[in-house]
Structure formats: C-alpha cells, structure tokens
Amino acid sequence: MFGSRLKMLREEKGLKQKDLAKIIGISDRTIGMYEQGRREPDFETLIKIADHFGVTTDYLLGRTDNPRGMIVSNKENEKFNQYLPEELRKGDVQIEIEKEPHESLQLSEEELKFLAKEFYKEFITRGGFEYVEKLKKESQTKKD
Known part of the structure; x- marks a missing residue:
C-alpha cells in the first residue's frame, strides 16, 4: 500500500x-x-x-483512504471545532473532516481537546492561513 x-x-x-x-x-x-x-x-x-x-x-500506510483527515461524526466535529482557537473558528476557513456515519471514532471530550490542540500546532507549523490559501489554489488548479 x-x-x-x-x-x-x-x-x-x-x-x-x-x-x-x-x-x-x-x-x-x-x-x-x-x-x-x-x-x-x-x-x-x-x-x-x-x-x-x-x-x-x-x-x-493505508490505514485510511482520506489523505488529509480523520473520520468523525457530525457531533464530534462540532465539539472539535469548539476547542479550536477563536482565530480558526471565524473567517471563511472551514475545517472539513470526512464523515462516515457508520464509522465514528467515538472520541471523549479529552481526546477532542487533544486533537484540536494538535491540529492547531500542525496548522501553525504548516504556515497557518497562508498554507490554507495555497491548498485552495492547488485544489482549484486541479479542478480546472
């Protein structure tokens, strides 16, 4: 794989x-x-x-077919987003997490907090909103 x-x-x-x-x-x-x-x-x-x-x-490694995310339920996604810093919750950036109703991770509050913290660290490491804009442009180029 x-x-x-x-x-x-x-x-x-x-x-x-x-x-x-x-x-x-x-x-x-x-x-x-x-x-x-x-x-x-x-x-x-x-x-x-x-x-x-x-x-x-x-x-x-073939553990998921989703190249950029994790599978969580809508409820978990909402909770996850509430733990993100305010700067990531406002503006036009949406965090997309693939959802598959039949496959939920069933995360605890502590796990969601941890994931939000790790996501934010990764977001900053990769260049923050500039990185998001770069990904958007790359995605748009692939569609064209």
Missing part, C-alpha cells in the same frame, strides 16, 4: 524518483525500493514524505 501511494503522489506532482529523493534527503534507489515494496521508511522519513505531499502518515 505505501509503495503504490507514494508512487501515485509522486507522479501526481510530476516528480521523478531522483527529484523526490533530493527533497526528502535519501537516495533515488531508496525511493524505488519503497515504491516496489522492497523497503519501508523509518518514522522520520515517513513524516517527511507525508509533510511534503500534505497527507497523513495513516494515508501513506
């Missing part, structure tokens, strides 16, 4: 194995082995790959 997803993401970005290898800081042979399923990345490399493509490590 990891190898095929890595190859798909790399090709979607129009990157050659050697290009991605240079970005991640590993050899192009290693990328080839990952894609063939003959080798697996260490945690640090997995995180670098996920960050580069803007997907979760769970998506890369």
